[in-house]
Each structure stands twice: as C-alpha cells, then as structure tokens.
Amino acid sequence: MKNYTLKLNGLVYSKRDFRNLHIANEPEYSWRNAIYHFLKSWFDDSDFISSKTSGSTGKPKDIKLFKQSMINSALMTNQFFGLTAESIALLSLPASYIAGKMMLVRAMVGGYNLLSVEPKANPFIGLSESIDFGSITPYQLFHSFDTLKEKTIKNIIVGGGHVNSKLETIAQTIPASMYETYGMTETCSHVALRCINREKKSDYFTVLKGVIISHDERGCLAIEAPHLLSEEIQTNDIVEMIDSNSFRWLGRADSAINTGGIKVHPEQIEKKLENFININFFISSLPDEVLDRKVILVLESDQFSKEKETLLKSQIESCLSKYEIPKKIFYVPHFAYSASNKILQSETLKRI
Numbered sequence: 001m002k003n004y005t006l007k008l009n010g011l012v013y014s015k016r017d018f019r020n021l022h023i024a025n026e027p028e029y030s031w032r033n034a035i036y037h038f039l040k041s042w043f044d045d046s047d048f049i050s051s052k053t054s055g056s057t058g059k060p061k062d063i064k065l066f067k068q069s070m071i072n073s074a075l076m077t078n079q080f081f082g083l084t085a086e087s088i089a090l091l092s093l094p095a096s097y098i099a100g101k102m103m104l105v106r107a108m109v110g111g112y113n114l115l116s117v118e119p120k121a122n123p124f125i126g127l128s129e130s131i132d133f134g135s136i137t138p139y140q141l142f143h144s145f146d147t148l149k150e151k152t153i154k155n156i157i158v159g160g161g162h163v164n165s166k167l168e169t170i171a172q173t174i175p176a177s178m179y180e181t182y183g184m185t186e187t188c189s190h191v192a193l194r195c196i197n198r199e200k201k202s203d204y205f206t207v208l209k210g211v212i213i214s215h216d217e218r219g220c221l222a223i224e225a226p227h228l229l230s231e232e233i234q235t236n237d238i239v240e241m242i243d244s245n246s247f248r249w250l251g252r253a254d255s256a257i258n259t260g261g262i263k264v265h266p267e268q269i270e271k272k273l274e275n276f277i278n279i280n281f282f283i284s285s286l287p288d289e290v291l292d293r294k295v296i297l298v299l300e301s302d303q304f305s306k307e308k309e310t311l312l313k314s315q316i317e318s319c320l321s322k323y324e325i326p327k328k329i330f331y332v333p334h335f336a337y338s339a340s341n342k343i344l345q346s347e348t349l350k351r352i
Contacts, residue, residue, distance in 0.1 A: 004042075004108040004109065005111075006018070006039065006104060006107060006108050006114070007107065007111070007112065007113045008035070008107075008113075008114050008116060009113075010113060013039065015043040018036065018039040018040070021033075021035055021036040021039065022036045023036075029096060031095070031118055031119050032116075034094055034095040035091075035095045035104065037095070037096075038095045038096075038100075038101055042067065042104075042105075042108075046067075047067055047068070048064040048066060049064070049067055049070060050062055050063070050065075051063055051064075051065055051097070051098050051101065051185050065098075065185075065186075065188055069188050069228045069229070070101070070105045071109055072188075072210075072227040072228055073102065073187070073188035073189055074102065074105045074106040074109040075109060076208045076210065077102075077189075077208070078106055078109060078110045079209070080193070080208060080209075081132070081154075081155050083106070083110045083112060083132060083133055084111075084112065085111040085112055086112065087110065087112040087132040087133065088112060088113050088114075088115065088129060088132050088133075089106065089107055089110075089113070089131065089132060089134060090115050090123075090131045090133070090134035090135075091103045091104065091107075091114050091115065091116040091117070092117050092119050092123035092124075092134060092136055092140065093119050093135055094119045094339075097339070097340060098185045098189055099135055099159055099160055099189060099340075100119070102135075102188060103135055112132075115127075115129060115131070121139065121140060121143035121144070122140065122144040122147055123136070123140060123144070124144050124147045124148055125147055127151060130152040130153075131151070132153075132154045133154065134153060134155075134156045134157075135157045135158075135159065136156060136157075136158055137158065137159065137160040137161060137341060138158055138160070138161040138162065138163055138164075138167055138341075139161070139341035141158055141163075141167055141171070142167060142170070145171075145173065145174060148175075148176065151176075152175075153176040154176060154177065155177050155178075155179070156174075156179070157178075157179045157180075158178060158179065158180050158181065158196070159180070159181035159183070160340050160341075160342065161340070161341070163180040163196055164271070164274050165271065165274045166274055166278075167196075168196050168197070168201075171196045171197035172197050172198075174197060177195065177198055177200070178195070178196050179193040179195050179196065180194045180205075181193060181194075182205045182249065184233075184235075186229070186233060187223065187228055187229065187233065188228055191211045191225060191228070192205035192206060192207045192208065192211065192213075192246075193205060193206060193208070194206070203248060204240075204246045204247060205247055205248070206246045207245050207246070210225060210226070210227050211223065211225045212224040212225070213241075213244070213245070213247060214241075215239060215241055215247075216234060218238070218253050219238050219239065220234065220235055220236055220237060220238055220239070220253050221235045221237045221238075221247060222234050222235065223235065236252050236253045236254045237249060237251075237252055237253075238250045238251050238256075238265070250265060250268065251266065251267035251268055252265075252267065257283075257284075257285040257293050258293055259285065259288075259295055259323050260291045260292070260323060261292075262323045264295065264321075264323050264324050266282065266283035266284065266285075269283045269295070269324045270282065270283050272319045272320060273297075273319070273320075276312075277299070277312075279300055279301050280299075280300040280335060280343065281297060281299045281300065282298050282343060282345055282348075283295060283296070283297060284296055284298060284345060284349060286328075288327075294328070295323075295324065295325065295326045296326050296327065296328050296329070296330060297316070297328075297329045297330070298329075298330045298332060298345075298352070299329065299332070300333070300335045301333070302331060302333055304329075304331070309329065313329075330352050332348055332351050332352060334351075336351070
C-alpha cells in the first residue's frame with residue numbers, strides 16, 4: 001500500500017511523525033486524539049480498520065473495513081467533486097466514526113489540506129477560509145444554516161441521518177451545493193448522492209461510479225461494488241428504481257407496520273407530517289388486539305394543551321389515509337439520541 005501522508009491544518013504528517021498529533025493533557029478519545037488514534041490504526045501493518053455501525057437501526061456492532069476499500073471509496077468521492085491537491089476540505093465530524101475517518105482518508109488520497117474543527121452543532125462559526133468540500137450531519141445542518149449563508153463553501157455532503165423536507169427548505173438558502181448521502185459503515189461511507197438544493201436539486205439518489213444496484217422481491221435495494229465490498233449487500237431499504245443508476249428511497253422494510261392487515265411505512269407518514277409538526281417526532285407502533293399493531297405518534301415535547309392537540313389531530317386527519325392516522329399521541333420531554341444525534345426510537349419508547 002502506498003505510503004500516504006496527511007496534510008492537516010497546513011502541516012504534513014506521515015507514518016514517522018503522526019504521533020505528534022497526540023495531546024497528552026486531553027482525554028484519550030477527545031476529538032483531537034481521535035484523529036491520532038485513527039492514524040495509528042491507518043499506519044499499522046494491518047489491512048483493516050475497525051469501525052462501529054451507528055446503532056440507529058439495531059445494536060451498534062464492530063466491523064472491519066479493508067483499507068484498500070476505504071481508499072477506493074475516497075477516490076470515488078474525490079473524483080465526483082473534482083478535488084485535487086490544491087483543494088481545501090473541512091473535518092467537522094469525529095474521527096471515531098466512519099464519516100470522520102473517511103474525511104481523513106479522502107484528504108490523504110487526494111493530497112489536499114484538511115482543516116479540523118471541533119465537531120459541534122455549528123462547526124462553521126469562526127471559519128474564515130474558503131472551503132471546497134465538507135461533510136456534516138442533518139443535526140449540524142439544522143444548527144448551522146444561518147452561518148452557512150455567509151460562508152464560501154463549494155460542496156457539502158450531509159449524512160448520518162435522513163434529510164427531511166424542512167432541511168431541504170433550509171438548504172435552498174445556502175450558497176454551497178448540498179448533497180444527501182446514501183450509504184452505511186459497511187460500504188465505507190456513501191455509495192450514492194442526492195442533490196438537495198440549487199439547480200441540480202433532485203428527489204432521487206444517483207450511485208457513484210463502479211456501484212451496481214438492483215432490488216429483491218420485497219423492493220429492497222441490493223448493492224454490488226467490487227472495489228468496496230467482497231460480496232453483495234442486501235439492504236432492508238425499500239426503494240423505487242428510477243433506472244439502473246438511480247433510486248428513490250421510500251423507507252425500511254423492517255420498520256413497516258402491519259395495521260388491520262394493511263402495511264404502512266412510518267417514513268412515508270413522517271414525510272407528510274413534516275409540513276406542520278415543527279418539533280422532533282417519529283411514527284412507531286404498539287400491539288393492538290384488533291389491528292395487530294396500532295400506529296402511534298411520539299413527540300419530543302411536554303403535553304400539549306387540549307386545544308393544541310385538537311388542532312394537531314385535525315391537521316393529521318387532513319393529510320393521512322385511514323390506516324396511517326396515529327391512534328394515540330405520546331409526549332416524551334427528551335428523546336434518546338446516539339452519539340451522532342440520531343433518534344434512538346427503541347430507547348425513547350422505553351421512556352413512555
């Protein structure tokens with residue numbers, strides 16, 4: 001494997017001197033030391049990098065990724081966004097997760113300068129440099145959009161969670177070209193992108209070069225990418241195939257609710273409710289003697305007044321079908337979240 005170097009904040013680090021990045025007077029896994037620990041693994045003699053899945057659709061698990069697969073993924077992204085050795089990118093995600101790890105690999109492979117900032121809700125405060133490429137989460141987009149209106153950034157990818165209609169509306173006010181990603185830890189970050197603003201705005205994902213997609217009898221996406229994966233990945237993501245290179249994401253097969261013999265998809269219900277529910281929420285279900293499962297709405301809020309709840313129910317009934325309408329509304333003052341600010345639904349339901 002090629003002896004890569006990392007240009008971080010204008011300084012070049014190699015296998016010989018990356019240990020200079022270790023900060024002894026900080027917690028061992030602070031965001032700065034997480035960069036050091038990743039490089040320690042990258043520069044060792046192993047062919048693998050250990051990483052954790054997010055845990056948003058199940059228990060987090062440790063997986064091993066081929067370093068060569070990560071390099072190939074980085075080459076795809078760098079080529080798509082036209083990144084060269086003269087480019088400047090921003091690391092605003094923790095290097096303890098795949099999204100942050102891949103920003104480091106992309107910079108090493110592309111030979112460009114990577115500026116690192118604390119991975120907080122709004123990582124763009126105080127940023128004065130012009131940036132060619134960055135990666136953020138939906139949570140960061142929500143907290144950063146006012147700042148991003150004033151920054152010179154060419155391209156931003158948004159991953160680690162669903163980009164809802166509110167975030168798409170926010171994105172229209174941002175000068176940077178913004179893309180929602182589709183991928184998972186197992187695919188070394190994203191394998192498809194969807195532009196969410198400006199002239200190229202689209203409602204479907206387009207796969208990157210070298211990625212082959214199909215779907216099974218359930219309508220769930222299958223991914224082949226020999227340069228990233230040793231075998232095909234069969235997902236539980238229900239998609240509408242647009243053509244051989246693009247698809248529209250509809251929801252997850254394992255989250256479908258069978259209510260009165262009819263299957264409804266929480267993600268599609270949530271999409272309809274996003275237009276008038278302005279707080280965090282999700283659709284789930286509970287056992288029911290008659291329906292098998294009954295649809296419920298869970299709001300991150302204190303109990304609504306009777307008048308406010310009546311208005312909400314009226315709005316819900318006006319936009320949902322008979323089987324989609326929640327049979328009960330639950331209020332949870334504080335949802336459970338993952339380290340990357342994804343809502344952990346099963347943990348949150350325990351709080352009801």
